[in-house]
Amino acid sequence: xxxxxxxxxxxxxxxxxxxxxxxxxxxxxxxxxxxxxxxxxxxxxxxxxxxxxxxxxxxxxxxxxxxxxxxxxxxxxxxxxxxxxxxxxxxxxxxxxxxxxxxxxxxxxxxxxxxxxxxxxxxxxxxxxxxxxxxxxxxxxxxxxxxxxxxxxxxxxxxxxxxxxxxxxxxxxxxxxxxxxxxxxxxxxxxxxxxxxxxxxxxxxxxxxxxxxxxxxxxxxxxxxxxxxxxxxxxxxxxxxxxxxxxxxxxxxxxxxxxxxxxxxxxxxxxxxxxxxxxxxxxxxxxxxxxxxxxxxxxxxxxxxxxxxxxxxxxxxxxxxxxxxxxxxxxxxxxxxxxxxx
Amino acid sequence: xxxxxxxxxxxxxxxxxxxxxxxxxxxxxxxxxxxxxxxxxxxxxxxxxxxxxxxxxxxxxxxxxxxxxxxxxxxxxxxxx
Numbered sequence: 001x002x003x004x005x006x007x008x009x010x011x012x013x014x015x016x017x018x019x020x021x022x023x024x025x026x027x028x029x030x031x032x033x034x035x036x037x038x039x040x041x042x043x044x045x046x047x048x049x050x051x052x053x054x055x056x057x058x059x060x061x062x063x064x065x066x067x068x069x070x071x072x073x074x075x076x077x078x079x080x081x082x083x084x085x086x087x088x089x090x091x092x093x094x095x096x097x098x099x100x101x102x103x104x105x106x107x108x109x110x111x112x113x114x115x116x117x118x119x120x121x122x123x124x125x126x127x128x129x130x131x132x133x134x135x136x137x138x139x140x141x142x143x144x145x146x147x148x149x150x151x152x153x154x155x156x157x158x159x160x161x162x163x164x165x166x167x168x169x170x171x172x173x174x175x176x177x178x179x180x181x182x183x184x185x186x187x188x189x190x191x192x193x194x195x196x197x198x199x200x201x202x203x204x205x206x207x208x209x210x211x212x213x214x215x216x217x218x219x220x221x222x223x224x225x226x227x228x229x230x231x232x233x234x235x236x237x238x239x240x241x242x243x244x245x246x247x248x249x250x251x252x253x254x255x256x257x258x259x260x261x262x263x264x265x266x267x268x269x270x271x272x273x274x275x276x277x278x279x280x281x282x283x284x285x286x287x288x289x290x291x292x293x294x295x296x297x298x299x300x301x302x303x304x305x306x307x308x309x310x311x312x313x314x315x316x317x318x319x320x321x322x323x324x325x326x327x328x329x330x331x332x333x334x335x336x337x338x339x340x341x342x
Numbered sequence: 343x344x345x346x347x348x349x350x351x352x353x354x355x356x357x358x359x360x361x362x363x364x365x366x367x368x369x370x371x372x373x374x375x376x377x378x379x380x381x382x383x384x385x386x387x388x389x390x391x392x393x394x395x396x397x398x399x400x401x402x403x404x405x406x407x408x409x410x411x412x413x414x415x416x417x418x419x420x421x422x423x
Contacts, residue, residue: 004345011352018359029380037387052414089413239393258381283397327402340414342407
């Protein structure tokens with residue numbers, strides 16, 4: 001009894017010492033603020049994008065969307081129980097995938113364009129071949145014990161998932177089995193993003209933390225705190241050295257991976273709605289963040305200022321995406337429409 | 343019983359914090375050179391600003407998309423009233 005208590009005390013002491021050490025190192029590196037450093041950068045002015053297309057087709061709330069690597073096709077998921085693949089140049093629907101479970105929360109397009117994946121309250125990530133004559137279920141990845149909040153293909157043979165069971169997982173699509181389980185979050189995982197070099201990914205969870213993971217090692221390398229509520233959206237800055245998060249606490253934050261800390265906070269006293277989704281323009285300068293207030297607000301990522309807004313949806317903006325060629329931004333909403341802007 | 347669970351959890355937490363504090367190196371290959379971790383915020387900020395600057399000219403949402411090259415614009419014939 002006494003020996004166990006002694007060990008617990010020693011471990012607790014070591015924890016506290018390590019936390020102090022991590023904080024001291026961060027403080028020592030904090031030699032100036034990001035917004036002060038960006039003071040000399042030219043302003044982007046008012047960013048006014050026009051609505052180019054209004055895509056009608058879904059019959060219920062849209063929960064997720066993802067661009068294809070060709071920057072032309074796009075897949076959307078709605079709780080009407082369907083995935084729709086769109087040709088965004090014409091507005092035509094190319095493929096409709098009926099879902100076994102209508103409670104979908106995430107969708108992704110494989111880089112090859114051959115596969116799409118989706119999942120939600122069924123706890124399963126289902127992968128479909130959309131190049132077949134009619135959409136064919138390729139795999140049902142069933143091992144999570146909580147809802148599937150996010151899925152991201154690395155290739156046609158590997159996919160990462162984030163779940164309400166607090167874990168993320170790397171799956172082998174050839175066997176349909178889990179390769180690596182990433183455990184460390186203490187709240188539902190809500191979102192994940194792959195680094196540009198695909199060696200790392202970042203996850204955001206309901207424990208208000210963002211964590212950086214090594215895809216191959218399975219280890220959590222860094223933990224970023226600061227948010228005071230669920231992190232719903234997360235994305236890498238295009239250089240791979242920073243990460244942007246969006247939270248129910250109504251703010252977005254930028255964390256620099258090499259400085260190991262938060263470097264910018266995107267808040268506005270007039271914005272009292274949670275952030276649901278976010279996407280960056282190709283240079284990383286503009287952040288498109290979807291909010292519960294029915295708008296997608298545009299932020300200057302370096303100066304931390306609001307520089308524009310995409311208004312038009314009649315309900316919460318649930319998903320946002322910028323294609324690889326950076327030619328536009330797509331917003332999806334609970335109002336059942338997807339809008340394209342540039 | 344539950345004390346053993348608590349100890350196991352505490353041990354896991356210490357192990358994780360050691361990774362994050364940079365004490366235990368699992369592999370020799372590092373994501374960032376340990377000599378410069380954490381990096382000064384001023385240097386990190388300069389790098390981010392430099393990246394944005396280098397890529398600004400090729401960012402269609404920043405510079406604008408000419409109408410003739412806009413893939414999302416509706417291609418309807420003009421009606422002269």
